[in-house]
Amino acid sequence: MRIFLALILLLTLGAARDPILVPEVSQHEIQVRQGFTGTELLLFGAILNPDGTRAARSYDIVVVLKGPVRSIILREKAKVAGVWINADSTEFRSAPTFFAVASSRPIKDIVDDRTAAIYELGLPWLQLSPIGAIDPAEQTRFSAGLVDLMQRQTLYQQNETAVTVSAGVLYQARIKLPSTVQTGTYTAETFAISRGKVVAASSTTVEVRKLGFERFVARAADQQSLWYGLFAVVMSVAMGWLAGRLFALI
């Protein structure tokens, strides 16, 4: 009996050690319509003990927002006979169209490289799935090139001060999405990390979609390309003609 009680106590204690994450996103749907210039997503939530009390220890929070992945070919320019041309190339099967990491402290102070690589915590740990066998050095060069290019377009971000934790309970992170974001399903993952270990993780999705006129145009261009093209031609001819008539009157 005593052993049994001790066991229960141990179990509950053990459970109590793993906190729960209650994450939320400011918008579950981002509407891309006329005048869209990008948006700011607020990812917030609470970290609690299972019994609802404030977590005894302080945790580090890392938030990862990842856009839909696509297969790409990445070309590298080199100078050949005095002219810069595309020389080398490699293919990646799963390059995210958007990737943002926000944390409260530099990632390298929170977890070791191995854990960071497993959970994709940080831009150096992106899993891009290169196609074909290429040597690691070359692969690293290409992925660094891709990350650098996307980072300058603010489509890849790593902000190590973007998460604030108040009173050890509430955390919040802001991630900016530029107007060039692709439509699709984005996943927002939140990790609570303590002593280099991920103790709680939770994920939610954000849908980016075109609406109204933008959605209509994108669909027409894709599915009714003949009519779309004809419309573009008729529109340009009509506008040119109209201007001609108007100016003839003047």
Added chain:
Amino acid sequence: MDVYLPIANLSVNGLVIVGLGGLMGILSGMFGVGGGFLTTPLLIFYGVPPTVAAASAASQVTGASVSGVFAHTRRGGVDYQMGGVLVAGGVLGTLVGAGLFRILQELGQIDTVINLLYVIMLGSIGGLMASESVQSLRAMKTGRPLPARKRRHHPMVANLPFRWRFYRSGLYISPLAPLLLGFVSGILTMLLGIGGGFIMVPAMLYLLGMSASVVVGTSLFQILFVTMIATMTHALTTKAVDIVLALLLLIGSVAGAQIGAQFAQKARPEYLRLALAAIVLLVALRLALGLGFRPDEIYAISPL
């Protein structure tokens, strides 16, 4: 004024795009060039994806040329017969150009080929025009007229079989020559996303020897049809025509084309030609430097 472009997936300042269209329209009306050779690079510079830029610029050139064709028709500046032959060649050229485009795209060398073509053509044509207009300007200054230029077509053109009479152009030549010219410009339209006017105008003047009064109007007429076909080809194959972008460019360019056409009638043709030569040479120089200097972006992404 922020406008979201649904195909380019990007938000731009609408007024900048309208202004850009207006500038191209003025060039188009003044010189009979489509202005595509400037629109496409400027749009890419502004952040619009290259394919979308080329596809949408084509429809802008259509609008500007309609406007220009009307302006020139009013003063009888279009040789429809010659234009028809050029268009026929242009259609064939567009189809061949679309095939070439795909091959080069698969090889990953389309950008380099486009840039090299631009540099070679703009450089040589700009140089030719500049030296000619400088000569005629010097002649004007000294008061000594140049030996009257014999408005003659190139000897090679004269050797072609079957001759047709092109009354408005004042020519009695084989239709094969303009057909070939149209064919070349069709290929260039597809590859470079331009109307090809800056090649057509000098070629019509110096190779075919057309009467100068119908050159600009007829060139615009040909550009009109070739760009219409190019827009359709893009809509069906690359699906990269952004109607919102095209509309913004059109608003500016149709108005600009009218202003340009009116200006062209007042300005002295020698100065006009020198100004166009200067613009063409500047663009060529910029592109040539771009080929030689280390580019800002070493890496480029394209979807698989």
